[in-house]
Amino acid sequence: MTATAQRSLAAGGKTPDVAHCAPSDVLTPADRYQQLFVDVQTQRIFSDSKTFVDCVPQRAPEEILRRYRDDVATPGFDLARFVASNFTLERPPASHYVSDPGQGLVDHIDGLWDVLTRLPEAHPAYSSLLPLPRPYVVPGGRFHELYYWDSYFTMLGLACSGRQDLLRSMADNFSFLIDTYGHIPNGNRTYYLSRSQPPMYGLMVALFESHGVARALRYLPHLRREYDFWMDGEASLAPGDVCRHVVCMPDGSRLNRYWDERDTPREEGYLEDVNTARHAPNRPAGEVYRDLRAGAASGWDFSSRWLDDVNDLASIRTTAFVPVDLNSFLFASEMQIATLSEASGDADAAQVFAARAQARREAMTRYLWCDEEGAFLDYDWQRGESRPRLSAALATPLFVGLASHEQARRSAQTIADRLVAPGGLRTTQASSLQQWDPPNGWAPLQWIAIHGLRQYGEHRIANDIAHRWLSTVSALYARENKLVEKYSLHTSDAMCASGGGGGEYPLQDGFGWTNGVVRRLLCDHPEHHANQVMAQGRASGRARR
Numbered sequence: 001m002t003a004t005a006q007r008s009l010a011a012g013g014k015t016p017d018v019a020h021c022a023p024s025d026v027l028t029p030a031d032r033y034q035q036l037f038v039d040v041q042t043q044r045i046f047s048d049s050k051t052f053v054d055c056v057p058q059r060a061p062e063e064i065l066r067r068y069r070d071d072v073a074t075p076g077f078d079l080a081r082f083v084a085s086n087f088t089l090e091r092p093p094a095s096h097y098v099s100d101p102g103q104g105l106v107d108h109i110d111g112l113w114d115v116l117t118r119l120p121e122a123h124p125a126y127s128s129l130l131p132l133p134r135p136y137v138v139p140g141g142r143f144h145e146l147y148y149w150d151s152y153f154t155m156l157g158l159a160c161s162g163r164q165d166l167l168r169s170m171a172d173n174f175s176f177l178i179d180t181y182g183h184i185p186n187g188n189r190t191y192y193l194s195r196s197q198p199p200m201y202g203l204m205v206a207l208f209e210s211h212g213v214a215r216a217l218r219y220l221p222h223l224r225r226e227y228d229f230w231m232d233g234e235a236s237l238a239p240g241d242v243c244r245h246v247v248c249m250p251d252g253s254r255l256n257r258y259w260d261e262r263d264t265p266r267e268e269g270y271l272e273d274v275n276t277a278r279h280a281p282n283r284p285a286g287e288v289y290r291d292l293r294a295g296a297a298s299g300w301d302f303s304s305r306w307l308d309d310v311n312d313l314a315s316i317r318t319t320a321f322v323p324v325d326l327n328s329f330l331f332a333s334e335m336q337i338a339t340l341s342e343a344s345g346d347a348d349a350a351q352v353f354a355a356r357a358q359a360r361r362e363a364m365t366r367y368l369w370c371d372e373e374g375a376f377l378d379y380d381w382q383r384g385e386s387r388p389r390l391s392a393a394l395a396t397p398l399f400v401g402l403a404s405h406e407q408a409r410r411s412a413q414t415i416a417d418r419l420v421a422p423g424g425l426r427t428t429q430a431s432s433l434q435q436w437d438p439p440n441g442w443a444p445l446q447w448i449a450i451h452g453l454r455q456y457g458e459h460r461i462a463n464d465i466a467h468r469w470l471s472t473v474s475a476l477y478a479r480e481n482k483l484v485e486k487y488s489l490h491t492s493d494a495m496c497a498s499g500g501g502g503g504e505y506p507l508q509d510g511f512g513w514t515n516g517v518v519r520r521l522l523c524d525h526p527e528h529h530a531n532q533v534m535a536q537g538r539a540s541g542r543a544r545r
Contacts, residue, residue, distance in 0.1 A: 116137050131188075132176060471530070
């Protein structure tokens with residue numbers, strides 16, 4: 001399909017009927033294929049655990065499972081051959097895109113949006129992919145589906161690129177997910193339905209209105225329903241109790257944690273999770289699996305932020321923490337619901353949600369603000385103490401306008417003194433083998449800090465982080481003509497700029513949220529050398545070759 005056809009579809013053209021209907025069968029691959037699933041993952045038929053869960057069956061799953069049970073004990077049975085004859089690898093749509101080595105960074109990003117766009121075409125039967133009604137932008141690389149919190153940062157770039165067509169279609173898709181499933185899953189896959197991700201929907205709604213996509217008031221019912229998902233079970237809690245995402249603090253105030261409804265290995269990381277749990281002999285495996293899943297729900301999968309031992313992923317305790325960022329985003333949702341309720345004429349609801357936002361602000365100050373550190377820190381509700389691990393999440397209260405001016409001033413100084421690296425903003429202070437730790441830097445955390453600092457007048461530090469990050473991204477682009485998922489921040493030397501490492505899979509090219517944040521920062525900083533030097537640098541390099 002041409003780019004013109006894509007834009008027509010996003011703007012309201014006819015879509016296949018199947019895309020407007022949620023699948024009646026949302027079984028995950030593990031539920032559907034049972035022992036076959038376990039055997040494929042544990043025998044490492046594919047190097048990446050995500051490959052099999054994204055495969056499309058060539059015949060009815062019941063028939064595949066019956067054949068497997070009949071054949072598996074046969075002498076000479078070859079599991080890899082069986083999988084190849086019964087499943088088709090999911091592949092991204094064919095693209096004729098070729099990166100122009102003489103192209104500037106802005107033009108490069110603008111040209112990638114259609115490459116990263118997926119269309120609601122006929123949905124393959126029994127696929128793990130959940131259908132969506134409108135086109136959507138994926139991160140790229142191994143990620144062929146929509147991701148919740150990624151999409152907000154991608155939208156920042158779409159708005160700067162003038163792609164209101166894609167903003168509108170993304171708005172429809174997220175509303176569809178809430179209408180259909182009661183929440184926005186981690187991504188549009190059946191194996192992601194048991195968890196969500198950082199709740200950015202209220203911030204998306206504000207973005208839709210500010211860029212003329214739709215009035216925010218239109219999305220008030222969806223905001224209310226998503227909020228109910230995050231607060232489910234709160235009414236029955238006494239101090240010290242927890243239920244799903246909700247923690248009732250000792251004083252009776254309600255704060256939230258990350259959570260996943262399942263306590264089994266992540267299907268997209270099955271073998272990795274099984275091996276991790278084996279290294280925690282004193283913990284029930286299900287507890288480890290739940291914390292790994294909750295870590296994925298946080299978007300920080302994985303980080304020393306969630307670990308008791310920075311060198312041991314099996315020490316993960318995500319569900320034991322009340323996180324700064326999650327509660328900040330829920331504060332933003334409460335404020336948005338209060339504002340829109342007032343605009344709709346529902347004064348009672350406006351008053352209720354304004355009071356909820358204020359109660360959350362006060363509880364976060366009591367439990368999450370650390371005066372000694374000059375920062376908001378996660379709180380360990382199980383141990384009843386502040387979590388002594390500084391992270392870039394401390395900028396989120398500034399990002400949503402929750403912090404007092406004094407808290408913002410001290411947070412800004414803490415960021416400048418302890419988290420700014422040569423190439424941008426660090427995630428944490430603890431280096432580890434996990435990808436959400438130094439030396440890596442991630443686009444969404446750069447934007448949250450930059451925008452949050454600006455809102456409180458801390459422009460010097462904000463601009464310094466923006467300059468460092470743009471210099472890092474543009475240096476790698478000048479040399480390799482691509483943007484990537486994450487970057488190493490260890491140096492400001494352009495010749496040594498590199499992508500990040502660590503984690504469970506190789507560095508991915510693309511990349512949706514990097515493109516979005518960089519595109520927005522280049523709009524905000526037209527004077528930055530990344531806006532001019534890219535094409536010249538590449539052209540001179542080509543001439544030398």
